[in-house]
Every structure is written in C-alpha cells, then in structure tokens.
Amino acid sequence: MPSSPIDIAAACAFTALGMAASPAHAQNGYPDKPIRLVVQYQAGGSADTMARIVSQGLAERLHQPVLVDNRSGAGGIIGTDYVAKSTPDGYTLLLTVPGPITANLALYKNLPYDPRTDLRMVSDIALPRTVLAVTPSVPVRNFKELIAAIQAAPGKYAMGSWGPGTQPHQAQVYMDKAYGLKTMHVAYKGEAPMAVDLMSGVIQMTIGSVTTLLPHITSGKLHALAMAGPTRSRMLPHVPTFAEQGYKDEIYMVTAPISLMAPAKTPDAIVERLGREVAAVLHEPAVRRRIEELGADPIGNTPGEAAAAYTAYLPVMFKLTKATGVTLD
Structure with missing residues (x-):
C-alpha cells in the first residue's frame, strides 16, 4: 500500500532527527576532510607500523583518508609539539610511544609542550613488548654473560636507541651505574636505522x-x-625475561602503551567518536592478529580508560627517568 504524504513527511522528519543526534553528524559532520596522523619517528619503526594499521582501519570506518605524517627528531619533541599546537578540531592526531609524553618531562627543563595539559587521550592502541638484542658477533647467551663481556672490554660496547632519553638510553645509563660498566649511547631517529646498524x-x-x-x-x-x-612474548616464547634471569629492577619490568592523542581542546564529541572507532578497529579479529604477530598486545580502550592508565604509569616512568640522571637541556 503506497505511503501517504503524512507518512513520508514523518519518516523524513524522523530520519533528520536521527541524523542530527547521531555521533557521525556531531560537530558539523565530522569528519568531512582527510585526517593527519602524526608519528614522531621515521617510517619503518614500531610506532610507524602501528600508525599505518590504525590509519587504514580508521579510514574505512570514517570514510575519509587518514594520512600518516612522519615528523621525526629531537626524541619525539618535533612531532608531539606539532600536534599539541595544532587546531583542536580532530583533523590532526598523534600516535605516540611512551617516551615523548613521559620521559621527556624529566629529560627537558624547557619542553615546548606539556602532554598533561596540551594533549588528551583518545585510546591506547597496543602494548608493545621490548627485547634486549645483540649482534651475533657478541659471544653471549644471556644477560649475565653480556654484563661480564662488557666489564671485560670497557668502552667497546654501544647501546643503540631511537632517541635520547628513550628506554634503551635509560637502560644503558642504568647498567653503567648499577654494574660499573663503561658503554656508549648512540641515538638514531627511529628503530629502523638503529636495527640496520645493529645487524652490521x-x-x-x-x-x-x-x-x-x-x-x-x-x-x-x-x-x-x-x-x-613481567612475562615472555608470545612471539619469542624461548626468550626469558630479565626477571627470570634474576634481574627484577623496575627499569626492566615497566611497560607502557602506544597511544592515540589529540590536542587538549578537541571537543568531547569528536574524541569520543574517535575512541569508539579506534576500539572497533582494534577489536577486528584480523587487526588483532596482525598486531599480535608484530609482538604487541592490542588494546583499544575508551578515552577515559586511556587517560586513567596514563595517570597511573606517568609517575613510574618519570621516576625511572629521573633516577638515571640523564638530562638533555
């Protein structure tokens, strides 16, 4: 039976009301143009890899391109500061490893941004696992043997990192202090070039x-x-933890996530929308498998949950960085 003009009008009114109230049409139809996803390191590293996984999934769900923008340098400061000072409209986002939003607060007295006030959490993407690795020319089988080898050859060993103040740099300083070693720190602009030099x-x-x-x-x-x-990696089940080898120092135990952030004044509606979409992407079985195969644990929590986690682990990371005595300005 054909619909009457009144039925059609009512249906149109109902549809319009639903569209106005839906998250997709909050904040004037966000998103209606491409989104920029900033990574603070060069292409090829773990943060860049995660960014490309997230960007692809978000683009499909938001029906807009999500472009990965690698802005490397200064231990993550350049990319982080760029996003912190960007227009808070949801079109410039930051995919960050922990260092630039934790350790940098202790490393730099004149940091040009404050992640606690200039940025806000959207979602934690994944918990990356880190592993101590050596070039095959180093004839050791465990951490204790590595310490002994370094003690026997002062000044011969160098620890590579993806930037000053990052986890490997902190570990290098801590190891020198704790075990009386003399090693060097070599900083790179990302993990990919560091891995090349490590293999060679x-x-x-x-x-x-x-x-x-x-x-x-x-x-x-x-x-x-x-x-x-605290645990072995599913992708490297044969590799014991530091703790299993008798080294339970906090610096070897702490972990923190790769996170998606936005400028602090980004509207709540946009942040909540992005949080939901990111969570949906990270709960897709194919995406979860891909992240797990990369040796990380997928998360995809809400903005509130990510913010609470940040508040919890920030003091721990800050304390570890201060304890090394490393400062960069």
Whole structure:
C-alpha cells in the first residue's frame, strides 16, 4: 500500500532527527576532510607500523583518508609539539610511544609542550613488548654473560636507541651505574636505522620493540637475550625475561602503551567518536592478529580508560627517568 504524504513527511522528519543526534553528524559532520596522523619517528619503526594499521582501519570506518605524517627528531619533541599546537578540531592526531609524553618531562627543563595539559587521550592502541638484542658477533647467551663481556672490554660496547632519553638510553645509563660498566649511547631517529646498524655491528646491543626486531631475530641476524616486562612474548616464547634471569629492577619490568592523542581542546564529541572507532578497529579479529604477530598486545580502550592508565604509569616512568640522571637541556 503506497505511503501517504503524512507518512513520508514523518519518516523524513524522523530520519533528520536521527541524523542530527547521531555521533557521525556531531560537530558539523565530522569528519568531512582527510585526517593527519602524526608519528614522531621515521617510517619503518614500531610506532610507524602501528600508525599505518590504525590509519587504514580508521579510514574505512570514517570514510575519509587518514594520512600518516612522519615528523621525526629531537626524541619525539618535533612531532608531539606539532600536534599539541595544532587546531583542536580532530583533523590532526598523534600516535605516540611512551617516551615523548613521559620521559621527556624529566629529560627537558624547557619542553615546548606539556602532554598533561596540551594533549588528551583518545585510546591506547597496543602494548608493545621490548627485547634486549645483540649482534651475533657478541659471544653471549644471556644477560649475565653480556654484563661480564662488557666489564671485560670497557668502552667497546654501544647501546643503540631511537632517541635520547628513550628506554634503551635509560637502560644503558642504568647498567653503567648499577654494574660499573663503561658503554656508549648512540641515538638514531627511529628503530629502523638503529636495527640496520645493529645487524652490521656498528652498535652491539639495544632494547628495541619486538615489532621491529622480530624478523631479524627469527632470521638469526640478531640474538635475543632478555624480554622486558613481567612475562615472555608470545612471539619469542624461548626468550626469558630479565626477571627470570634474576634481574627484577623496575627499569626492566615497566611497560607502557602506544597511544592515540589529540590536542587538549578537541571537543568531547569528536574524541569520543574517535575512541569508539579506534576500539572497533582494534577489536577486528584480523587487526588483532596482525598486531599480535608484530609482538604487541592490542588494546583499544575508551578515552577515559586511556587517560586513567596514563595517570597511573606517568609517575613510574618519570621516576625511572629521573633516577638515571640523564638530562638533555
């Protein structure tokens, strides 16, 4: 039976009301143009890899391109500051590893941004696992043997990192202090170039993400000695943790997520929308498998949950960084 003009009008009114009230049409139809996803390191590292997984999923759900923008340098400061000072409209986002929003607060007295007030959490993407790896020319089988080898050759060993003040840099300083070692720190602009120099023997060791180092460990081009964190990695089940080897110092135990953030004044409706969409992406079975195969644990929590987690782990990361005595300005 054909609908009457009144039925049609009512249906149109109902549809219009639903569209006005739906999250998709909040904030004047956000998003209605491409979104920029900033990463603070060069292409090829763990953060960049995660960003490309997230960008693809978000683009499909938001029906807008999500473009990965690598803005590397200064230990993550350049990319983080760019987003912190961007227009808070949801079109410039930050995918960040922990260092630039935790350790940098202790490393720099004149940091140009404050992640606690200039940025806000959208969602935690994944918990990356990190592993101590050495070049095959280093003849050791575990962390204790590595310490002994370094003690026997002062000044010979160099620890690579993806920037000053990052986890491997903190570990290098801590190891020198705790075990009376003399090692060097070599900072790179990302994990990918660091891994290349590690395999070629320019540097001898690093603590890097399983995401970046796994293929080289599997192929035998690098040797894994110890997993950071409380448990072994599902992708490297044969590699014991530092704790299993008798080293339970907090610096070897703490873990923190890769997170998606936005400028602090980004409207709640946009942040909540992004949080829901990111969670949906990260709960897709294919995406979860891909992240797990990279040696990380997918998360995809709400903005509130991510903010609470940040508040909880920030003091721990801050304390560990201060304890090394490292400052960069």
